[in-house]
Amino acid sequence: MSVNETRPDHSTSGRIQDKVAVITGAASGIGHATAERFASEGARLVLADLDREKLDTLVADITGRGGQAIGVTGDVSHEADVRALMDQAVSHFGRIDILVANAGIIPEADLASATVDLWDHTMAVDGRGMFLSCKYAAAEMVKAGKGAIVCLSSISAFAGQKGQAVYGPAKFVASGLTKHLAIDLADKGVRVNAVAPGTIDTPAVGKMGKEGIEKVVAMHPLGRMGKPVEIANAILFLASDEASFITGAVLPVDGGYLAQ
Template sequence: MGMLDGTVAVVTGAARGIGRATLEVFLEEGAHVVATDLDGDGLAATVAATGHDADRLVTVVGDVSVEADADAMIAKAVDTWGRLDCLVANAGVIPLSTIDETSVEDWDHVMAVDGRGMFLTCRAAIRVMAEQGSGSIVCLSSISGMAGQASQAAYGPAKFVATGLTKHLAIEWAARGIRVNAVAPGTIQTDAVNALLESESGRAYVEQMEGQHPMGRLGQPREVAQAIAFLASDRSSFVTGEVLAVDGGYLAQ
């Protein structure tokens, strides 16, 4: 018996990184999962690697920033298994830029995916959960959504949206049996971070971030996924409105 045994969940941005690790942990813990991503090929490869068939795992290719797509992701869970117990609002983009390097188009893109996409998927999930009288939402914030950082002029504010949305929705829907929490990862060794190592400036940034985490290393996607699974499960049944840092001590400084 896993701690998510029989739970029906939607995980957005599941093709890689923290989303992929969350998908894997949820399946290990017994959940039924709708895995979504904008990258259909990447999503298909991730699903194939899990070795699970359609009785536990289905997919939706779509863009969380598009209302119809976000609604379809939630509807897939209800249509397939008749309910929705958990949403992991993970999909996002992570640009690194100072404000003078950030175009209006860059800002709008980050806010569309990380901000509006989280709003749309949370709204669709809450509409289902409110009728059930139960549910758990876990939003992906960041240390950049809890404290200021350099070169995060668009990404950081978008993650403050995630933090704020978590707090407000938790209060708004607690009486209806819906819990809303977030995780705030530190720098995690995802594919995107590994790609930074291909350039001199990227390597310098990663080395700097390693040094700023008191544990002296980057986090692993699975370490974040395990925290997400805890917040999604009944083991955190009296926890709502919390932003759980998974950051090797970064925010404790």
């Protein structure tokens, strides 16, 4: 992994003021919105992604407004990269208070078209990557006796959908990991929760095409896609002390999708 850093004065205040937050998949979509939201609430950020160029731009934007952020490139499916990411966070900021395990891919494939390679790659990124991120971040949180982890699940972890024979099961991993880790880490002062977004207006969803998006949007009672910042707001709540008595929860932020 390589690191790009800038540390100007930081004068904003907020609900996670001076908390050290690691956000994976931070360069675009929900991760990008979460980084921006956390920065506005005073967090010190360790932003991880594979896209060096977008990551550099995000770090520059945040630090240019007086925030504290570093960018680390790496692949969450690789144990060495995840270990290095957490080491960078501790080396630079001294600890890890919050992890947002957001990195993931959204393949669209039914059972007939899905390949073993697609299954393995998706599980490596969405499943193993989340496990590794939680494992190494939690190790640092346990040392301090406190911390908050927020995983990104999906409505696909609760409701069957066409064309999600690979992605849906991967998100079952996210929800299951959240609940089991919540119990495993509760007596160590670490909370673990998840957000389950509905269809969100991100570049990844945009790849579904106009017809595909229209069909999915029609399934949401509120009649629209969600905005990345709406997911970021929910993540912020679960990561903050306002959610101090919440652990093991998977919060739908889905425009009513799962209420049907």
